[in-house]
Amino acid sequence: MAYRTKDKQITLCRTAAGKLYYYGEFTGRPDTGLAMPATQTADGFIARNGAYAYEISGTTVTITLDGRQIGRENLTRVESPS
Numbered sequence: 760m761a762y763r764t765k766d767k768q769i770t771l772c773r774t775a776a777g778k779l780y781y782y783g784e785f786t787g788r789p790d791t792g793l794a795m796p797a798t799q800t801a802d803g804f805i806a807r808n809g810a811y812a813y814e815i816s817g818t819t820v821t822i823t824l825d826g827r828q829i830g831r832e833n834l835t836r837v838e839s840p841s
Contacts, residue, residue, distance in 0.1 A: 760836065761836070761837045761838065762815070762820070762834040762835060762836055762837065763786070763834070763835050763837055764820065764832040764833065764834060764835075765832065765833075766785055766786050767783055767784065767785055767786060767832070768783070768784055768785075768786050769781065769782070769783045769813075769815070769820065769834070770782045770783075771797060771804055771815075778796065779796065779797045779798065779799060779804070780794050780795065780796060780797055780806075781794070781795050781796075781797040781804065781806030781813060782794045782795075783813065793808065795807065795808045795813075800814075800816070802816050802817065803815040803816040803817065810824055810825045811823070811824055812826075815834065818833055818834050818835075819831055819832065819833055819834060820832050820834055
């Protein structure tokens, strides 16, 4: 699955072995890309990178740092990259 916010691209992908990954980057800036393991939740996905968590639920992504919300953005689902 792939999503966009106003300035970011997020892709969720699963390996042949079944592992789920979250990849996020600023649009047009692949040098900012960051991949991390993700887990499917009852209503979306969550990925963790140290003290940061990125949770996709419905049409939003919420970013927390040490459990404190530091960002929330609307998502638009897009065609998955090939």
